[in-house]
Amino acid sequence: MEHEVRTSAAGLTPEKLRAVYHNAVKTALDRYLTQQASSPWLAEDHLLSNIDHARYFTMIASSESAPRPGYAFYRDLKDAGLSSEEINRMQTVASYYDGGSAINPAYAAAYLREAGCSPTHANIERVRRIVAAGYRAACIEASAALGAPDSANQLPPLPKALEAVVGTPALASCANPAQPPTIAPPPNAGTLPTPPTAPELEGIDCPISELAQIAFETCFANKKWSDTCRGDVRGVLKLFIAANGDLMLSQIRQSHVALMSRLFPQMPATWGKMQKGSTKAKPLFETVEQALERGKTMKKEWDADPIAAEIEEKPRPGLSVATGNKHLQWITNIFEFGSAHGYVPVRVDVKPLKLKDKEFRHEKRRAWEPEELATLISGPVWAGCADIDHRLAPGDAIIHDAMYFAPLLLISHAARSEEVNGLMLSDVIDDHGTPFIRYRDNAYRNLKTKHSRRSLPIPPQLIELGFLDYVRALRSAGKDLVFPEMWNPNAGFEKTFRDKVFYPLRDHHFPDGTSRKKDGKDVDVHSIRKTGLSRLYRSGFDTNDRNRFGGHAVVGETDSTYTEEAEATHFVSMVDELWKLVPAIDPAPLNLRPTERLQFGSPRGRPTTL
Template identity: 30%
Template sequence: MQTMGHEMFVGVRSASEVKEVFKGIIDLTLGIATQGYFDPAASTQQIDASCLVNADFHDLAARNGGVAVLSEADEERLRADGRDDDHIEHVRRLIRSAGGELVLSDAGIRARLEHIGVRSLPGTISQDRLLVHRAISEGQRRAALFHDARVVASGDPLEFLMTQGGTLTASLQAPHTAPSTRTGPSTAGDTQQVPSEANATPPLLSELVDQIVQNVVRSGDWTVGTGDDVRRLMKQFIWIIGDKPCLDYVQADVAKFRQALWDMPKSVRVQSIWGKPYALAVEKFPKLTPANTRSNKTINKDLSYMSTFTKQMVAVGHWPVNFINPLGLAVTITPQQKSSGRVPWKPVHLEGLFNSPIYAGNKGSKRRLIAGTAVFHDAAYWMPLLGAYQLGRRDEHAGHLVSDFVFDQGTPHILIAPNEMRCLKTPESERFLPIHPRLLDLGLQEFVEAAIGRGEKLLFPELWLNAVKKGGDQYYSISWRKLVDWLRKQPNITIPCTSAGKQADFHSIRSTGLSQLDRADINQNIVSDIAGHSREGTTARSYQKLLESGGLEDVLQERLKVLSRLPDYAAGVKRHPLNVMHVNVRTR
């Protein structure tokens, strides 16, 4: 089995370094927080209260990425710990004084590490921030116990608080909920446990999922939509394997999960049944057939998501390095599997789609596929056109911002780049695409400019309203699936499918276009550029030099000539006056 080398986790502290940071900051905090106890004129009660306020303040910062936030759930938890109104108000004052910014700047974190003799490492600032806040919070809690009878009886209060204080503070922090029975989403305040030297039970994995996913989304590695997908995947993992203390999982659990995905028909809608025990739900699964078996490519994608999740668990200190290795279970995809994974449409199918009532006239929201006189402009109208004439991936087009479209600088074009709604599959996927004349003829510029005029940032905001399905997934659910069902019912139409029973889908539009451009007299390097694939024999550096030399217009013109070779599937579609419904009823 393949194992992860330490070099894969550059920028992550080792367990011994984590321990050194935690102990060092506790030591420093105890030295600062207990100074008042040695002043005969100081009020011991006030110092105790101040220590607890500071402890809770830094705990809140640790729970929210370094920014102290007091949610209703946090306040309820603090009151359950015995905090009164005065205490809560003092915490609020500290939060207001921070002004919604990081409580400790990056420089402040590094200065504290330097003070305790710990070197700063590239890329560990987020982990260090969490550790420092947790350690300050723990140190302040220990300081508040300076006059505890057990501490006084030791004869050396500071030594006792350093070496045994964790046992005292752990005994004061009993859980107030039963996380294993929780069905709703956890709050940020539920996702982290205060480290201590006591043998406390590690948090349940279910308590950590939301915050770990949020961390990766904030880092820019996942979009919000991808984060939602991973959240569902990890909940599915917990449903199948069981919700255990996070350190109780082993590599065999990941292997068991992979096997369960192989054995589960892809037609099973897990979210509708995961309220039942998995052992009971699996008995009702439909029979597994070649047509409803998950592809190895899909399995590998899920394992890749789990791998990124694992790295973040390591980064924040919940799992040690090399704890589990999801990618060690990745499946080899053969060239035959790659080539047979998706079947293209034929031009007659796409012509049929563009003859549907969505384009010819319909009866309005939720009746878009019933013949009528109205034509509306939204994702239901534009997504198939963008796929057929621009050859982008589904999620690339579903995640468009209005700022992606440029109409007043040379050849009208689209920028496909990462943004908060979408990630790109490869670095080569970031590209400029000239807008096909057919889309301009049908009013794409008017549609985009009207969206800008309404103050909309997203080209298709209706695809991002659903809390569960977003972007391309939402488009598939509320529009594409129904459009294909309509096409299936048309005379002399058979939906293409692979030998394994996989039917043509939205991505097959792209396959159709690329197949149409696979001709001897068409430069295939340009086709690769349009598709967002890497060029054969052409380095990314030389291509970048072309753009830097002011050659964007030449590049756009080259690509436009190639795109113009596509069959004009929507030649029969007439332009209608711009007609945009309220966002809540678009693409219905």
């Protein structure tokens, strides 16, 4: 049914309505062209977004109320002949605007003022459909700027009454997005009003890169964000800017986050990681564009011969579900930081964009085979190496440091890497009863959650290998950290341990990978933790004791509220069980690293090892 476009004596003459329409077109088109010009390699995604939004604005212009996501919306789109993929995209668009409005009243008020009309609430409501028609035209013209054929034939027409007011769009298609098309004045309207002034913003407006840098500096400095997440924050910012350009906060909409998420299936899974063995720790890809090109190559390899790709264990293109969802959460964290600190609020909902993992959680990361884990903890590091710069070459030197002790603690405590490698000497309690380690936040790193705080006994076998003597010697040397060579403020404990200890050990013992590789990925540091906790489960230990031991939340009101923190002696039998994973190691006289090497890095000209 055609709806009449209402006017009133409040100054909304047909000429002024057309002026409102043209103001809306120009403002929206300028924004769309800027976004497209800043990320031209995403032309296909821009075209999809343009047609989806043009369809959505057509629905607003043709109805008394905006469409809402849900089954009725689904049926309407299905009846209109849209495909499942198109319907899903439209549901995403409608979900973002649900509860709000795609026609910002502040912008509508600005268009009215520039047209010489009073921006009353009633007038803003009266021009809602006019503005929607203008945004529709801007979407069509933005597609034309990308060289696409006229997309108007893919859309339902505007109501005839509305077309009679706004007239035929007078925009000249432009194939060069860097040159915005000229807008002809509406008939009999005189000179086109100047572009509307921007509505007053709710906070400080700035590019997203600037907000991210402020959030980065603030949240890592006050330990609100873990140091291990620095790469995640940098990565999601690169992806967002690659998809949309360095937008101002006031410009960011749901569609921009959706555009970023469309890059996930096209990226190599390890695009943001550092190259192993690189002296300057260069990323695998300098730019997102390079990563996308690599992703295309990977896809071609799998499409050409999936059987051969499977046999050869070639990596699949696409970020994992967990990584993609993590990126969506981090972009939300950046926006929430901005809102809390007086910046323009960015209201996006990443829930519709998140994917569900088809794997069971216990299948996501494989555990070590006990025999292979024992192999990892063997060889020159514990039996005798050449010297401090050649730890994996056989010799007579045994050096007590992170490479010697940290893997043993990781196994016997089933601990997280940053927990062990970030221990302070004050966290080792050895002055009464059973010596134990107190895992807690300290000046160098925070634990993952509040449940991670716990006290675990030091294995007697580790004491026999000289661990307490090592700790006391470091105290006498005036050190703060149990493993001072692991402290690299630019990388964090977890990454430093992986690069300097774990990867060299794994590559030395398993040059072709372990037997536990899955989808081209091998077992890693965190797999040690899974190995230990799985062994405690199979050994029949109580669920909540295992939760406390591993630093997880306990289950049940009684244990979580009314039970005090367990003492270290409570876990002696669990530590004894996990030490069975460690092969026999002969004790050796205490031998610390040279004084100048009791810190991260090595002297100039030396190998890049610990």
